[in-house]
Amino acid sequence: MSTLRHHLAVVAAMARLGMAEAVAYRVSLLIWIVTSIFPLISLVLWRALAEDGPIGDYDQGDFDSYFVAAFLVRQLVASWVVWDLDRSVRNGDLSVLLLRPVSPVLHHVIINVSVLPLRLALAAPIGLAVLLATGGMQVLDDPTLWLLVPPVLALAWLLNFTVQLSVGCLAFWLTKAAPLFDLWLGAFLVLSGYAVPTSLFPAGLSEVARVLPFHAVLGFPVELMVGRLSWSEALVGLGLQAGWLVIIGAVAAVLWRRGLRAYGAFGA
């Protein structure tokens, strides 16, 4: 019992640490908020384009719902372990984390998760204001499907985290790996449904984009939350998420283990 209490205390302390780090640079926080409202600019844009009739199966209201949900999901699945890990490998800060009784990976998980409530608290009023301005959004109306939303969001978060962890581990060999993450990010912005729903893509490209991990991180949870998916589609999407997580998680685990050996060999 006391070990459990001890673990909870450790987790709570680390969560407080993550929170404190997040609010320490207030200007950076502000810039991050501005960056994160980009889906809402997309909303205005596509809403204007859909003025004289729906685009594909999206009318103005559908675009409102889609992009507000995209904005919120992007907040909920965010993490930044790639930059932290990349830096701590290069300057040796990782050694300090390795000395602690908590795994550095778990450390990053807790630090990243602990800021999610803050992110949501900042994002929710913005989303709400947009909803008031545009006249509401439609959400999933099947209550049983809502049961899928928490696991889907958790998987999306884990996918994003493990991808970042994998790329960050490359820093063990490359010294600087964060720029490589730009490759993922560039493809993500185009293919995840962040800038435009993937179902509107030209035939062929759409089918390909929808099985890629980018869509599993953002587009799929969004489509689920605005009620565009049936039970069977939702389960297929969930399966894809799990499949990608197994693959990327395995890569991350291998890279992390081998990387730690390379890191020790460096003597950093």
Add this chain to the structure above:
Amino acid sequence: MSEPNASSETRAGGGLRRRRRRPRRAAVTGDGFEGRGALHRHLRLVAVQLRLRVLAALEYRTGFWSGGVLSLVWSIAGTVPLVVALEHRADIAGWTPWALCMLVGCHMIITGLFGALVQPSLYAAMDDIRTGALDYLLLRPVDALVSCLVADFEPWCLVEAVAGVGLLIVGMVGSGVHPSLPQLLTMALVLGCGVMALYALAVLALSLAFAALELQNLAYLMEAMLDFARWPISVFRGPLRALFTFVVPFAIMTSYPPMALLGRLDASAAVGALVTAVVLAGLARATWQRALRGYTSASS
């Protein structure tokens, strides 16, 4: 010596947005710096910095792939939303596909120049402000702002700008326009205003760096916002249109030049572009001077 650092970091990172240490003393110790006119000094500084960076770029040719080809690929990938919109519509807010091709060309010119000239200098100068290395720049017999704005270049990123010029010409041929000389001049004028506005925004960001120091994500924000410059200004409504015309004038950078070539830009809009760019530049200069007065160096 700082150059070996640059090589190892470049080879190791090979990333999109990397920063390099640069041999900045070379510009100062060059001969013939004293006793000439101010303009001569400034031009020489720009020429020396350009030459050094071009030499470095030719030395590290991986930059051709990471800086040139890759940014070109992103640029093309970034047009996917436009392509999607054209998939469902014959035109976008009055812009035919060929006119949009011209607009995307202008966008690539602007982002290419941003990646090659503006962003590297911005990163380098922000670094100097944070570390106090700005002291050395202030000692130069040239304007400190000029020193900051030529602090670094990424010549390979110009690949994107060149491709943009190509796309602009393709768009012109495709839409069958034969612009008259005044129309060409107007295009050059508004594109110039666009570049000026871009620099003004960069200087404003740089001035902010004096107060907040850790602001590299401000440059990232600018880069991310540039994605919206790929849409014609007529798509935007209300406050966003005003924002993108006067405050962050994407309209001047990407929409106005093709409109000038198509003969759809009226004189008042051209004058408005000029005024906006000049006002932004003046504001940037004033903010910079104010910020510089507050600079206390890092160690003192």
